[in-house]
Amino acid sequence: MQTNKTINETIKIFHGPQHPGITGNMSVELDLAGETIQRAKTHVGYLHRGFEKLVERRTVIQAFTIVCRICVPEPDINEQNFAAAVEDLAGIEISERAAAIRTMVLEMARIGALMLWMGGQASSVGLDIVPQWCIADRDLILDLFEELTGGRVYHMYIFPGGVRRELPEGFLEKLSNLCDHLEKRMERYDKIFFENATFQKRAIGVGIVDKNEVIPNGYSGQVLRGCGFKHDVRKDTPYLLYDRLDFEIPVRNEGDVYARALVRREEIRQSIGLLRQLVLIIPDTTGEIMQKIPKHRKFKLPKKETWVKLESGRGEMGYYMAGDGSEKIRRMQVRGPSLIHAYALLERLLVGSELADVAMIMNSLGICPPEIER
């Protein structure tokens, strides 16, 4: 009887898919009593394109062109994961130089994604000045990408066997100038955003993640590090050149929105530091940027299975891939961090918080719908 009574007193609203406070095209079904959320349920599927089916129909090289579309804000992680899985199955070793360039691309993409997150998080508290600034700063990174790969958003650059193009002339110099610029800008963002009194008031103590369920439930990325766990795929199981680079894993203990924001701020700093190291390392690296790979129809994968993962801007992203001896991939499964964050975590965090916190919490989890439903 008690439950019936509470149900009758609530309002049911759909936060999304058409809503300014939602991250991408998804929706959260909320039951509200006043402004407090009683129940929350995530709905996805608005972006389902059936990538896993499309990849099965294509040859390896054809599939390569569509995998980067799986996650829009940070497409390069998909290319790297796909390439790593194919290389693992086909037994291709990439050269040191290709690995260094890949590392650089991934770190640039990470900064871009974190800048985009900063815009979303700031606009969720109504600080409209921050997205205006930081999305323009992210555009400078996209400009470098355009020079390197020819594409602004989708690069299709990291290919199984290496990377597709040599660095243009003067690229590293521009990159180091960009690092200087971004470092200077970060001080401004500290003042206007991270140390802003209104943001602190809104973010501290909101969306606290239970530390006991972090590891078993597989939360990753900033959620993990915001709860005081010092884990990062780049350190735990180093891939590419990360074991040669020097960087710290930022950790905060509070587990709330503000802790995750500070972790991200520090991650941008660390990524800038990584890029600076790479600018020095890349000229000394050797090897062909592209290994010899079989031709289109002859690129066959053996009957084997593999699982690769890396650290994206939101958490650990993994690919499962199975070959069957033909030139087509038998099965590819994408496991993004958002799948767990948007369901197991978000639904728990929202219950008991207020409607005003929904956009804050969603942004701080970094939920990216296209990688949930592929």
Add this chain to the structure above:
Amino acid sequence: MKEGFLIEQERLEHEAAASLKSSGLINDIIRYFRKKSIFVLAYGTGCGAIEMPPTFTSRYDAERFGIRGAATPRQADVIVVSGYLSFKTLRRIIHTYEQMASPKYVIALGSCTINGGMYWDSYNTIKQLDKYIPVDMYANGCMPRPEALLEAFIALQKKIENDEEPSGWERYLENIEWYRQNQRAVLGEDIKPAYEADWYTEGR
């Protein structure tokens, strides 16, 4: 009391709306205002939505042309369909489009809206957007750059000012049967999005 979208639907199906077709000074002035002020619905339907923030922020700054975001469909003039549409989103897009107040315009972004694009053999995306809702302007590419998006907006402004052909919402009213038939062909009989009322029965 009927809900808003039901009234809108009835009006779409039974009654032809008055159009401001005849030219004259007053209509010129109205068209000038329409051209100068375009509210874009904040609905990122696909990957093209990633290029919307740059378009509306300080690098490309669409607001200098009078283009700004609007939160609800009631207030918006333009809906930007940014890329591929899955069935589930198409249902919401139709719903949203019918909630908007006329005159309203549709800008379709990316090659996926023209002929399926990358996802030509995908089982869950539609291939030609203009079979389901009328499109006023296409911006092609995968994905279109912010410049292309701005150009589409400016071309739309020109179209509004010159009042060329019947614009999309007029075509939608005239050919509502044809559009409905196409929509039903892919979505089934319930075009309105159906939400399963989950936890009331589940006992979670």
Add this chain to the structure above:
Amino acid sequence: MTILTIMGQGMAVLLFAYVAGMLYYGLYRNITARFQKRIGPPVLQTFYDSMKLLFKDEATAFGWMFYLGPVIMATGSVLTLLLLPFLRVWHEGSLSVYGDLFVILYLMVMGPLGNALAVGVSGNPFGVMGVTRGLTRLMGLELPFYIAVIGVMSVAQSSDIWHIIAWQQIHGINMIHYPLLFIAALFSFVGFMGSSPFDVVAAPQEVYSGPRSEFSGKFLGLLMSQNAIFGFAKLLLMVDLFWGGADSIVELILKTFTLFLVTIVIGVVYGRFKVHQAVDFLVKFPTLLGVVGLLLL
């Protein structure tokens, strides 16, 4: 003092307030854009927007109560404007001699009530939530503002705004004499103008666009025009109460725009509070200042 002069003056004030409000809000967007490192819209953009909306269809039909809401709001703001002293030289032949601070304060609540009526009919949950937020915030906003107003009234020994202006002409403006009261009122004023950090009512990331969620076309255009007029009326009230009114149009524009600039600058650098945070803040800090100001009178 004939009825014609009253009407003529009223129309002139209304027209001026409309034009000034539209330009101010246009400049608001433009100046904000400059802070955000971009060019920003033309100054007339708010005017274009409201005119375009006036020539648009509506997508909704909820019955006459719904249509009445914007009208009540517009009536409230026009009355507020007309009952406020406009220029000091226009004392004779102005409707404002009938006005009184109590009447004005009541009229200022009329807007949210009109909103509540219309939104209640539409039944949009976001709208209802926005109205609830607006009324909750109003409680917080009114407390420091009323304290400041009581202080000003008790100093001038009158609730007539003309007397308050006259007192300021003899003794100097209230802002210098009673800075604590002015600061208390300024906090509420920033909230009344709907500027950050108190813009909880129509927060797009939280409640869509709050009470306006269901309004489209002509109603939205009317609301925008109403907002411009009401914004100017609120500026006028603050100028009358604390800055001693104005003698000429130029002085009026200077004073009101300076005050407007303050809200712009505050709005740019702060985010949005939650409802209860906003009320908490207003009830604590500005109210305390106001009470101290009252005690120091």
Add this chain to the structure above:
Amino acid sequence: MNILASLQPQLCDKFETQAFDLKRDDLAQVIVEKKIWRAVMDYLKEEAGFVTLLTITCTDWIEEERFELNYIFAHETKRCDLMLSFSIARDGESVQTLTDRWPQAEVMERDLHEMFGIVFEGHPNLASFALENWHHTPPLRREFDTLAFVNEHFEFRKGREENVDVKAEAKRLRALKKAKAQAEAEAKKEKGADDADE
């Protein structure tokens, strides 16, 4: 000491594993029979320290009439992953749910139910996940032909007037090139003959 290398003898002693495939330093695959997978999983979770369920994948081996389910676990130190695989029949065989152990399994199992039609026993809510009103074959099964589905439900816009079939055009160009090369070769030959004559 490598966690996976030390796990191998323990696991193989305790259970009848069909294979223990050490793929990389940080990845291994254990293949078991379906009847013991729950016990192996419990052992992995409680005693071997593989506490995190990362994902569940399914591969459709239609030739061998089986689905291969892969449960991918991560070690608590996050230094290595383990794939636990077993096979089920393509039709009619259900699997016990994992929602009682890991809450994130709920959405993964819903996904697999929708995409492959696998039934998970004891799952609280096998409602649709990404698709809406889908009455066709579950789309990720191999027998579902997405191109046929597309051709049945959609029509494509006609290409431009000057649009040419790429394959035919390539063939034509190749033939043209060949003919040209041949003509050149003949011309050269004739010229050579002429030269020789002179």
